Amino acid sequence: MNRPDIALCYGTRPQVIKASVVRRELGRLGTVLALDTGQHYDYELNALLYAQLGVRPADVLLEVGSGGHAEQTAAILVRAERVLLERRPRVVVVIGDTNSTVGCALAAAKLRIPVVHVEAGLRAADALMAEEINRRVVDAIAQVLCTPSARATGRVRTERCDAIVHQTGDVARDVLLASEGRLPLLRSVSPLAADGPYCYATLHRAELTARPERLVEALDALARLGQPVILPLHPRTRSVLDAHAPGARWAERVALLPPVGYLESLALARAAALVVTDSGGVQREAYWLGVPCVTLRAETEWIETVELGANLIVNPDEVADGLPAAVERHRACWASGPAWNRDAYGLGDAGIRIAEAVAPLLAA
Numbered sequence: 001m002n003r004p005d006i007a008l009c010y011g012t013r014p015q016v017i018k019a020s021v022v023r024r025e026l027g028r029l030g031t032v033l034a035l036d037t038g039q040h041y042d043y044e045l046n047a048l049l050y051a052q053l054g055v056r057p058a059d060v061l062l063e064v065g066s067g068g069h070a071e072q073t074a075a076i077l078v079r080a081e082r083v084l085l086e087r088r089p090r091v092v093v094v095i096g097d098t099n100s101t102v103g104c105a106l107a108a109a110k111l112r113i114p115v116v117h118v119e120a121g122l123r124a125a126d127a128l129m130a131e132e133i134n135r136r137v138v139d140a141i142a143q144v145l146c147t148p149s150a151r152a153t154g155r156v157r158t159e160r161c162d163a164i165v166h167q168t169g170d171v172a173r174d175v176l177l178a179s180e181g182r183l184p185l186l187r188s189v190s191p192l193a194a195d196g197p198y199c200y201a202t203l204h205r206a207e208l209t210a211r212p213e214r215l216v217e218a219l220d221a222l223a224r225l226g227q228p229v230i231l232p233l234h235p236r237t238r239s240v241l242d243a244h245a246p247g248a249r250w251a252e253r254v255a256l257l258p259p260v261g262y263l264e265s266l267a268l269a270r271a272a273a274l275v276v277t278d279s280g281g282v283q284r285e286a287y288w289l290g291v292p293c294v295t296l297r298a299e300t301e302w303i304e305t306v307e308l309g310a311n312l313i314v315n316p317d318e319v320a321d322g323l324p325a326a327v328e329r330h331r332a333c334w335a336s337g338p339a340w341n342r343d344a345y346g347l348g349d350a351g352i353r354i355a356e357a358v359a360p361l362l363a364a
Helices: 013-026 047-053 069-087 099-110 130-141 150-159 171-182 212-223 235-244 262-271 280-289 303-307 316-333 350-363
Strands: 006-010 032-036 091-095 115-118 144-147 164-167 199-202 229-232 254-257 274-277 293-295 311-313
Touching: 006 013, 006 069, 006 099, 013 032, 013 047, 013 091, 013 171, 013 280, 013 350, 032 069, 047 262, 069 099, 091 099, 091 350, 099 115, 099 130, 115 130, 115 350, 144 150, 144 350, 150 164, 164 350, 171 262, 171 280, 171 350, 199 262, 212 229, 212 235, 212 254, 212 316, 229 262, 262 280, 274 280, 274 316, 280 293, 280 303, 280 311, 293 316, 303 311, 311 316
Parallel strands: 006 032, 006 091, 091 115, 115 144, 144 164, 199 229, 199 274, 229 254, 274 293, 293 311
Antiparallel strands: none
């Protein structure tokens, strides 16, 4: 069995999307072992993305599935260590801030394999948020930090004077630019999307799904926006609604779809009059596509989207009145069309820059 030069580790929907570009560019440097933890395993959240983005399946699938944070992270750590011990890559590359990220990074660091963190330097004020814990831990142990923005670069250079820092931009923009020319027709995704202005919504984070009353309030607020709403349901969101709001009063005003693939999601976001989300990825996609966004979270690590006027933050605790008010603010500001700068996270060449950051580790 040949020893790979690089192990690229990922396991969630957004990571599969980003890994499609990173894997290609790293492949120009040497052999790449693609390791998918299986943290997301539903077809629309995993296998469909491989097909849509034209990438071959992962070389290793850990099949960790769902579970509590401790259980899932421990399973990733144990199974990733086994693979890394067997295959002995020279470098491990991880992406983002998930349990897959921290589990694989810890396994590599304890084996003294250099770790490269893609999407380093993002921070939230809530230091105990699960994603925030993960990103801070990985930034503390990675040898190379690839940052998406100038703010993130400044932060990690202050925190980690011993690390190698590269401002690469956000690889999610690379994928978006490469995908825009092959998006499906709107009517094939949802007939409602082809009939006039609509809001595209995605809701899946624990801030809403762990509190069913807040999730129902969010749906109530969406139904009061005065235009149709298209909401593909994450499996977790669907299960909460089925349990706590079957046949809810807003069902006729909010079109609930099954989960959609990456290309379908981009098509819905690009044609929307407004995006409402709690997803970090969808926030940036709306920003790049020039579509005003309202984010249902207490804060966002993608603060540049707020500073540039593309994104408004609404705390889930205030969604009943906060969401309609934020939508009206967007309408007043961008009545003649959005005009914000779209280059805060690079120009769409992050994959190339990440490969350039990894190359010296292979030459050592």
